[in-house]
Amino acid sequence: MSFLVRRLAFYLFTAWAAVTINFALPRLMPGDPVQSLIARAQGQLNTDAVASLYILFGLDKQTSVWEQYFGYLGRLLHGDLGLSFAFFPTPVAEVIGDSLPWTLALVGFTTVAAFLLGTGLGVLAGWRRGSWADLLLPVTTFLASIPYFWLGLIAIAVLAGPGGLFPASGGFDPGVVPSWDWAFIGSAVRHTLLPAATILVTSMSGWVISMRNMMVTVAAEDYITVAHAKGLSERRVMLSYAARNALLPNVSGFALQLGLIVGGTFLVEIVFSYPGVGFQLFQAVGAKDYPLLQGIFLVITLTVLAANLLADLVYVALDPRTRKEG
Amino acid sequence: MALPTVDITPVVADPVAPPGRGRRRFRFLANGKALTGLCILGAYVLFAVIGPWVAPYDPSARGDELVAGPSARHWFGTTHLGQDILSQVLVGTRSVMLVGLVAGIVATVLAVLFGVTSGYLTGVVGEILSALANVFLVIPVLLLVIIIASILGDADDLTIALVIGATAWPWSARVLRAQTLSLRRRDYVEAARATGEPTWRILGFELLPNLTAVIAARFVDTVIFAVLAEIALAFIGVSGVSDWNWGTILFWAQSQQALAQGAWWWFVPAGLAIAVLGTGLALLNFGIDEFVNPRLRSVSVPGARVGLTPVVPE
Amino acid sequence: MTPVLEIRGLTVDYGVGAESVRAVRAVDLTLNRGEVLGLAGESGSGKSTLAYAMLRLLSPPGVIRGGSVVYHPVDGGPVDVLTVSPAELRLLRWAEVAIVFQGAMNSLNPVHTVAAQLTDVIAAHEPGSTATGRRARARELLELVGITADRLDAYPHQLSGGMRQRVMIAMALALEPRVVIMDEPTTALDVVMQRQILAQLVALRERIGFSVLFITHDLSLLVEFSDRIAIMYGGRIVEAAPAATLYRDALHPYTAGLLGSFPALHGPRRELTGIPGSPPDLRAMPTGCAFHPRCPRAFDPCGVTSPALTAPSEGRSVACWLHEN
Numbered sequence: 001m002s003f004l005v006r007r008l009a010f011y012l013f014t015a016w017a018a019v020t021i022n023f024a025l026p027r028l029m030p031g032d033p034v035q036s037l038i039a040r041a042q043g044q045l046n047t048d049a050v051a052s053l054y055i056l057f058g059l060d061k062q063t064s065v066w067e068q069y070f071g072y073l074g075r076l077l078h079g080d081l082g083l084s085f086a087f088f089p090t091p092v093a094e095v096i097g098d099s100l101p102w103t104l105a106l107v108g109f110t111t112v113a114a115f116l117l118g119t120g121l122g123v124l125a126g127w128r129r130g131s132w133a134d135l136l137l138p139v140t141t142f143l144a145s146i147p148y149f150w151l152g153l154i155a156i157a158v159l160a161g162p163g164g165l166f167p168a169s170g171g172f173d174p175g176v177v178p179s180w181d182w183a184f185i186g187s188a189v190r191h192t193l194l195p196a197a198t199i200l201v202t203s204m205s206g207w208v209i210s211m212r213n214m215m216v217t218v219a220a221e222d223y224i225t226v227a228h229a230k231g232l233s234e235r236r237v238m239l240s241y242a243a244r245n246a247l248l249p250n251v252s253g254f255a256l257q258l259g260l261i262v263g264g265t266f267l268v269e270i271v272f273s274y275p276g277v278g279f280q281l282f283q284a285v286g287a288k289d290y291p292l293l294q295g296i297f298l299v300i301t302l303t304v305l306a307a308n309l310l311a312d313l314v315y316v317a318l319d320p321r322t323r324k325e326g
Numbered sequence: 327m328a329l330p331t332v333d334i335t336p337v338v339a340d341p342v343a344p345p346g347r348g349r350r351r352f353r354f355l356a357n358g359k360a361l362t363g364l365c366i367l368g369a370y371v372l373f374a375v376i377g378p379w380v381a382p383y384d385p386s387a388r389g390d391e392l393v394a395g396p397s398a399r400h401w402f403g404t405t406h407l408g409q410d411i412l413s414q415v416l417v418g419t420r421s422v423m424l425v426g427l428v429a430g431i432v433a434t435v436l437a438v439l440f441g442v443t444s445g446y447l448t449g450v451v452g453e454i455l456s457a458l459a460n461v462f463l464v465i466p467v468l469l470l471v472i473i474i475a476s477i478l479g480d481a482d483d484l485t486i487a488l489v490i491g492a493t494a495w496p497w498s499a500r501v502l503r504a505q506t507l508s509l510r511r512r513d514y515v516e517a518a519r520a521t522g523e524p525t526w527r528i529l530g531f532e533l534l535p536n537l538t539a540v541i542a543a544r545f546v547d548t549v550i551f552a553v554l555a556e557i558a559l560a561f562i563g564v565s566g567v568s569d570w571n572w573g574t575i576l577f578w579a580q581s582q583q584a585l586a587q588g589a590w591w592w593f594v595p596a597g598l599a600i601a602v603l604g605t606g607l608a609l610l611n612f613g614i615d616e617f618v619n620p621r622l623r624s625v626s627v628p629g630a631r632v633g634l635t636p637v638v639p640e
Numbered sequence: 641m642t643p644v645l646e647i648r649g650l651t652v653d654y655g656v657g658a659e660s661v662r663a664v665r666a667v668d669l670t671l672n673r674g675e676v677l678g679l680a681g682e683s684g685s686g687k688s689t690l691a692y693a694m695l696r697l698l699s700p701p702g703v704i705r706g707g708s709v710v711y712h713p714v715d716g717g718p719v720d721v722l723t724v725s726p727a728e729l730r731l732l733r734w735a736e737v738a739i740v741f742q743g744a745m746n747s748l749n750p751v752h753t754v755a756a757q758l759t760d761v762i763a764a765h766e767p768g769s770t771a772t773g774r775r776a777r778a779r780e781l782l783e784l785v786g787i788t789a790d791r792l793d794a795y796p797h798q799l800s801g802g803m804r805q806r807v808m809i810a811m812a813l814a815l816e817p818r819v820v821i822m823d824e825p826t827t828a829l830d831v832v833m834q835r836q837i838l839a840q841l842v843a844l845r846e847r848i849g850f851s852v853l854f855i856t857h858d859l860s861l862l863v864e865f866s867d868r869i870a871i872m873y874g875g876r877i878v879e880a881a882p883a884a885t886l887y888r889d890a891l892h893p894y895t896a897g898l899l900g901s902f903p904a905l906h907g908p909r910r911e912l913t914g915i916p917g918s919p920p921d922l923r924a925m926p927t928g929c930a931f932h933p934r935c936p937r938a939f940d941p942c943g944v945t946s947p948a949l950t951a952p953s954e955g956r957s958v959a960c961w962l963h964e965n
Contacts, residue, residue, distance in 0.1 A: 222747045223748055262469070281562075
């Protein structure tokens with residue numbers, strides 16, 4: 001499958017690029033960033049932190065850039081992402097490891113649900129042109145234009161808080177110990193519902209619009225007329241002939257959208273103080289915790305790449321034209 | 327966050343004949359969606375320009391009424407420091423529009439440069455440029471922007487705009503590349519090449535005019551993204567909290583626990599401002615979409631369904 | 641000569657209201673049982689619109705504004721295709737009247753195998769059929785058109801143009817219809833392939849015995865292949881006659897012009913004449929006869945009133961002031 005091989009090669013290349021960008025960024029910033037960092041941290045950094053900062057920014061004069069680069073790569077392969085400043089001396093990898101499952105749960109669930117629901121609605125809206133379907137457009141456009149996190153704020157104000165239906169923040173009730181038991185999972189699910197709902201509402205709208213447009217374009221293709229001429233049932237034509245083809249660009253687009261979806265999810269986490277990677281990013285930014293920031297960037301990028309590869313696998317399964325000739 | 331319309335297989339419009347372009351332009355304006363979108367955009371641009379002058383108060387000036395609801399003196403209420411929120415929204419419009427438009431222009435120019443050339447030039451060069459663009463597509467751009475901006479420290483609007491523009495161009499470049507690839511095979515381009523027209527002329531005079539609709543749509547999408555990114559950056563506290571933009575308002579609302587205090591007026595206007603701007607831009611994009619792909623226009627024939635031609639006796 | 645499909649006064653527009661364009665104007669056409677009726681005309685003459693409108697397959701913004709399309713089944717009374725319910729229409733489609741579309745890449749669903757596309761229509765019309773039965777049928781159909789069974793699980797993009805066209809023909813015959821409409825079935829193919837496909841069609845017709853409405857812009861094909869020929873211009877039928885009669889003695893100047901546009905392979909050399917000018921813009925039709933601006937024999941009444949379709953002799957009809965009684 002040359003298509004998959006090419007994609008894999010591309011992802012490896014991108015992974016390398018991400019790693020290298022991560023390495024290069026602090027070294028490209030002008031001025032002496034370490035001094036300004038120390039100044040801004042106002043004495044909160046101890047000597048160890050200062051030393052690792054120097055190494056981080058490549059200002060460690062004792063080693064050449066290449067040595068630093070390969071040292072960096074070596075450490076990465078061992079899963080060493082450095083030490084966090086804000087949670088000093090906890091390794092970055094451990095900090096991220098705590099929060100990653102929450103984000104994965106949130107993003108994974110909402111993304112898939114939004115895609116399925118949005119695509120389904122888009123199929124119907126694109127197939128049955130006319131009053132209600134065309135009215136749907138302005139509504140979904142507006143919904144898709146709302147920033148996730150603002151909707152989250154509104155949702156909290158309206159639906160959550162003391163006396164409200166949903167919990168306002170956090171990933172689980174305070175006082176509940178994280179463990180694999182029903183109390184914890186139940187509490188976690190309840191806390192996830194509202195953030196998930198806000199993301200779902202806005203991102204679903206985007207899928208509705210793009211699926212509807214694709215359905216309209218596909219409906220004008222000859223093979224749809226042929227399908228009707230064959231006397232096939234309306235449902236079969238809509239699903240098996242039209243939607244099946246209209247889905248393809250959306251599946252490949254889905255993978256590309258992941259980067260944006262992740263960004264939006266992070267903002268929602270911040271609003272809800274949901275203990276995911278996004279919330280940690282927020283704290284890292286506030287604390288100027290560069291190792292953690294960079295670690296998050298790397299982990300998220302690699303996760304997105306993996307998800308992209310998965311989406312590509314799905315695409316190959318759906319579109320016979322990408323498979324090797326017969 | 328608005329997800330731009332996925333157009334991986336772009337619909338290519340037929341080439342535009344130079345005479346009569348004026349008529350086509352007006353027909354485009356007649357599209358209700360495009361018109362509404364343009365009006366909304368125009369209103370925002372207007373406020374971006376006159377905002378600081380019409381704002382009733384200095385947005386940073388503290389006042390006496392703390393966290394007060396909307397009233398005659400303060401249409402949108404006040405913050406924890408007694409600052410007038412209406413003024414903050416009005417003044418913030420300038421920053422948002424500036425960043426949005428500058429980032430949009432930067433990204434679109436880069437996208438045209440890279441996308442069209444990589445689409446036109448076959449072989450290794452095109453593939454390399456395409457791979458470069460794809461790398462940035464897959465990497466979560468917002469994250470990158472956040473990291474770069476926070477490393478840079480308190481960045482001003484222009485820097486933010488440049489950072490966003492530099493990271494947002496690959497999306498448009500990819501679309502433009504796909505479009506250029508399909509236009510390339512059209513007869514008039516082949517004819518131009520056969521008659522020995524220099525590459526830059528072909529790019530500038532044959533391809534670009536037919537790409538205008540797509541470029542316009544990409545520009546609008548990038549502006550949407552830039553606005554949202556800038557708001558997000560301010561909300562997280564990455565960009566300077568001294569300049570006012572809608573994200574900063576939300577930042578203060580969040581950090582001052584506006585929700586817990588029930589001060590809904592603090593964050594509703596800013597969010598609505600974003601949502602309405604986003605909607606306006608999206609409508610504009612729909613107008614462009616429908617202009618390029620007439621099939622998307624609302625159906626005019628009653629009861630029309632694919633596969634069942636209506637019978638409407640005269 | 642019993643009719644199997646009778647079209648009377650069919651009028652088709654694109655769009656409604658002020659923006660509408662009339663593509664087919666009050667067309668009368670009869671297809672008899674067992675015959676091949678050719679329908680010729682330039683692009684924009686309305687012949688494809690007619691073919692699709694006949695079964696209500698015209699995509700939006702097409703609208704049928706009037707007329708009737710009466711189908712005479714083997715058993716049971718005649719039905720007007722335009723007025724039956726959608727459910728009955730669905731039963732009628734393909735089982736009684738099938739269409740061979742131009743086999744370009746787009747006529748076959750790119751994500752389904754050949755077998756799937758051959759069998760789904762059988763499944764839709766014969767609910768009692770089994771999967772194995774259907775697959776066997778699909779194999780037979782491919783054999784009919786000379787394609788080996790190993791192609792059953794191929795996807796459309798893996799087939800050549802000629803093969804795709806033959807799959808379209810096989811597909812059309814899946815339910816053994818009484819009428820087969822062929823819309824430019826060989827236009828996208830090279831001449832050699834064209835001959836092969838036509839020969840195959842002739843053989844199939846002899847074997848199964850369906851009537852054919854053959855639509856094309858290539859009159860030379862029709863002269864050879866059809867029993868009767870109808871000529872369309874500007875949305876109207878301007879002449880209809882048996883093929884040999886038309887070739888020998890065309891009444892309408894447009895037909896004469898068409899015949900003079902292609903050389904005969906045999907017989908004396910003659911000069912190609914062609915027709916000056918271009919087909920009319922449907923949005924701005926000339927007054928009177930649509931052809932009169934290009935007609936070498938136009939005279940006074942031509943630019944004023946449109947001539948009606950009359951029958952100057954048995955089995956012939958023409959719409960021209962030169963032949964009005």
